Amino acid sequence: MSSRKLPPGFREEVLDSDTEEYFVNMGPQHPSTHGALRLALRLDGETIVEVVPHFGYIHRGIEKQAESMNYLQYIMLSDRQDYLTAIQNNWGICLAFEKGLGIGVPERGEFIRVMLAELGRIASHLVFYACFGGDLGGQTALLFGFKEREMIHDILDEVTGSRLTTNFFRPGGSVHDIPDTFIPRVTSFLEHLEKSMVDYERFLSKNIIVLERTKGIGILSKEDAIAYGCSGPVLRASGVSYDVRKNDPYGIYDQLDFDVPITYRGDTYDRYVVRIAEIHESIKILRQCIKLFPEGPYRSKEKPSIRLNPGSYYSATETAKGLYATYVVAASGDKPYRIHTRGPSFANLAALNNMARGHKISDLVSILSTIDPVIPEIDR
Amino acid sequence: MKQPEIPISPSKYIKRYLKRCITGPISLLMGLSVTLRYFFNPKRIITEQYPENKKTLKMHPRYRGCLELIEDENDENLCTACGLCEKACPNASINILKTKNIAGKKVLGQYLFHLGSCTQCGLCIEACPFGAIRMNQEFELSSESVDSFDLILNKKEGRG
Numbered sequence: 001m002s003s004r005k006l007p008p009g010f011r012e013e014v015l016d017s018d019t020e021e022y023f024v025n026m027g028p029q030h031p032s033t034h035g036a037l038r039l040a041l042r043l044d045g046e047t048i049v050e051v052v053p054h055f056g057y058i059h060r061g062i063e064k065q066a067e068s069m070n071y072l073q074y075i076m077l078s079d080r081q082d083y084l085t086a087i088q089n090n091w092g093i094c095l096a097f098e099k100g101l102g103i104g105v106p107e108r109g110e111f112i113r114v115m116l117a118e119l120g121r122i123a124s125h126l127v128f129y130a131c132f133g134g135d136l137g138g139q140t141a142l143l144f145g146f147k148e149r150e151m152i153h154d155i156l157d158e159v160t161g162s163r164l165t166t167n168f169f170r171p172g173g174s175v176h177d178i179p180d181t182f183i184p185r186v187t188s189f190l191e192h193l194e195k196s197m198v199d200y201e202r203f204l205s206k207n208i209i210v211l212e213r214t215k216g217i218g219i220l221s222k223e224d225a226i227a228y229g230c231s232g233p234v235l236r237a238s239g240v241s242y243d244v245r246k247n248d249p250y251g252i253y254d255q256l257d258f259d260v261p262i263t264y265r266g267d268t269y270d271r272y273v274v275r276i277a278e279i280h281e282s283i284k285i286l287r288q289c290i291k292l293f294p295e296g297p298y299r300s301k302e303k304p305s306i307r308l309n310p311g312s313y314y315s316a317t318e319t320a321k322g323l324y325a326t327y328v329v330a331a332s333g334d335k336p337y338r339i340h341t342r343g344p345s346f347a348n349l350a351a352l353n354n355m356a357r358g359h360k361i362s363d364l365v366s367i368l369s370t371i372d373p374v375i376p377e378i379d380r
Numbered sequence: 381m382k383q384p385e386i387p388i389s390p391s392k393y394i395k396r397y398l399k400r401c402i403t404g405p406i407s408l409l410m411g412l413s414v415t416l417r418y419f420f421n422p423k424r425i426i427t428e429q430y431p432e433n434k435k436t437l438k439m440h441p442r443y444r445g446c447l448e449l450i451e452d453e454n455d456e457n458l459c460t461a462c463g464l465c466e467k468a469c470p471n472a473s474i475n476i477l478k479t480k481n482i483a484g485k486k487v488l489g490q491y492l493f494h495l496g497s498c499t500q501c502g503l504c505i506e507a508c509p510f511g512a513i514r515m516n517q518e519f520e521l522s523s524e525s526v527d528s529f530d531l532i533l534n535k536k537e538g539r540g
Contacts, residue, residue, distance in 0.1 A: 076499060076501040158442065161515075162444055202410050203410075208403065208408060
């Protein structure tokens with residue numbers, strides 16, 4: 001056994017079983033990998049011994065491209081990292097630029113940001129719900145999740161001008177003020193969503209097939225979750241109460257009243273439960289914002305080109321997937337010297353091997369689904 | 381990581397098994413009831429019948445479609461060929477060719493727009509100090525020939 005050469009990425013370890021191990025590729029064209037992600041599996045029968053993710057199939061060199069673009073142009077590229085949470089990526093990058101410019105955002109602008117970001121969070125979690133149901137074989141859940149998401153994207157389309165690649169926030173505020181129809185639409189949508197969430201939870205949360213296939217599967221312990229640098233719902237499902245919105249508040253999150261849902265078992269079912277609970281928390285935040293929504297300017301100042309003060313700036317935001325951090329090194333001139341992005345899906349994917357060891361191939365599909373990876377953000 | 385299973389007594393196992401035999405089908409029927417409600421209430425379905433509703437389908441006013449110059453009834457545009465939109469574009473989708481009018485002043489010759497490389501980010505519109513360009517509500521922008529993506533937006537030369 002030891003004389004055989006292993007494919008790249010696998011650890012040198014000898015199995016104590018008599019059967020011959022073999023290697024299987026899952027992806028890059030596989031419906032449950034959510035994109036062009038190749039998982040190389042080392043199998044003992046049907047049991048997974050090791051998983052090695054190979055990525056980079058859609059690498060575009062976004063961080064390198066940023067060095068030849070000015071600051072405003074880079075915001076457009078942040079949409080193309082995690083396209084499900086594009087509006088939250090816009091916010092994270094603008095936060096770093098605002099630190100470099102030394103400007104703030106008017107109160108109305110902050111409320112616009114929070115509301116759109118929470119709508120984006122709900123949309124992202126609904127996509128998770130849909131894909132999770134689809135990966136477990138429930139095609140009905142797949143369509144239900146996308147139904148409400150479509151309504152959110154219609155609201156975003158009206159406000160920002162685009163469904164997915166919003167490109168809406170700018171340093172100091174946003175491109176436009178919200179239209180008059182925004183608040184009534186969000187109000188009626190939230191009422192609709194709360195009714196639908198009852199249906200959704202009835203559909204998957206107590207379904208015996210879902211419970212059998214998710215409870216006790218893919219357990220990630222608290223220590224491992226911290227050691228692998230996981231963030232977002234993956235971390236909170238393992239019993240760590242860390243949410244950037246609470247622990248290091250940005251925007252107006254410190255004025256709003258919301259909870260950080262956590263669960264303690266850290267299995268596939270818990271990661272699902274945390275995300276559903278987060279949808280309810282987002283609804284709570286949106287209701288407060290509608291009540292408190294102020295009048296006034298939405299953008300602090302207009303400038304045709306922005307130049308950051310030389311230095312390095314860091315911003316951390318909580319997107320639907322986890323900690324999205326931007327590090328900007330600004331030199332003189334209107335172009336950044338270097339921009340680095342810390343993406344949540346990339347770090348969460350690192351824990352996949354730890355979660356999937358000892359389980360069957362069919363469980364890997366549900367485990368990968370609850371990490372909720374978005375491949376363009378991993379590859380960047 | 382798979383946790384080792386805790387062994388349970390056979391009587392407990394049988395009890396759990398029988399309980400699941402009853403609760404399992406009930407949970408499946410609960411899920412099915414959601415599906416059946418949609419089946420008998422087709423009004424709750426929000427799917428748009430796309431090619432049939434083409435006439436009533438309107439994009440929102442802020443929708444970012446194809447770039448166009450704002451022109452009055454005489455096909456005159458406001459563009460002064462300053463080139464700020466060209467600079468603002470992240471992927472060089474805009475080329476402005478300048479020319480000189482009879483008075484010897486620089487005016488817009490041709491406003492070249494490459495739809496194929498445009499990402500509809502809207503930065504050119506923000507950069508324009510004269511409000512001379514906008515994005516229309518056109519969303520069916522695909523075409524069979526590559527040449528049709530290179531557009532000349534202005535019909536006349538600029539007034540300057």
